[in-house]
Amino acid sequence: MAIQINQEIETINKGIVTNPYLRIEAYRIDKILGYFLVTTAMFRDKADADTNKFVYHEDYAQPIDRAPQTGPIATLITYNDSSFEYPVVIEFPLVVPEVVTEDIYEDQEVTKTITYNDFDENGDIVEKTRVETTIEKVKTGTHEVTKSKIDITLIGADPYGWAYSKLKTHYEGIFGAGNVIDC
């Protein structure tokens, strides 16, 4: 599962690449903030990508003995005469719109009569009152607002397929619809 981009790009470390190959290298579901995060990398082609992964844990344990890897395409690329960093970490919100009713509060002056104890000239306790005006938040009504409710069930039973579908749409926004295909 990966994505091929049928557009030519100019790269820093791999020259002109005619059909970049994009894969997801890590997935993370943030259940608290409601995001699906993917870490991506772009390669010259599938063969190039395949040389940048491992079969066994032991394969990367010793850096000196490790088979050389050339890494992904540098993130700074040139496409259509403009240079930019292709997105590496992408967050997809896991939310659904929900209309909720919220209270409306306004600042209002509120006058209160305060009762307090004082002493008269004989030293006896007497009850007195004073009027105080304060600013308080007062509920004046309600209104409906649309909020983004966190819902991780959006992912469904196939988180990998869901993520690639979202990634494809994201990259279509950069390279154009029809230029990003599943492979």
Added chain:
Amino acid sequence: MSVVAFVSSNITFGNQGTFGGTGQLSNLWMGTTNVSLQTIYTARIYPRGPALGANLSTFRSSKWRVIRLNSNDYAKGNVSFTYPITISSAGNPVGDNYTFSNLDYAYVTITATPTYPYTFQRWETLTPLPAGTNISSTASTNLYFTDWTGYYTVKAIFA
């Protein structure tokens, strides 16, 4: 607004590269100008400075990895990071002002670019010791977060 205190003293958020220097902390609090917290959260490339490294060493030792790239002769070739972000600085070492989180990236790609007529020879270690250990003969190569435990310095050899 509440304030969260990490420790009682020696908190220094200044000297953070491109993210606003000593004004950084107030920016994070107030969210008025140059708000970088969202930028940091999104890109997951963390600005770093000497004070940050000293004061938040727990982060550095447990989750943060710091690497620096050198050239044996900048007249013969330059060095850069090319993944997960492209960072280059012709004529200078690269990497001092950034930290990569292995929570998001398993590796970084480093790239050596020779200046004609010189050629790239190899990447070798400065630290950890022993210095001079050959890492790769490929100009563009990966360093994995499992490769180092703290400050890691490598040097590109051009001839």
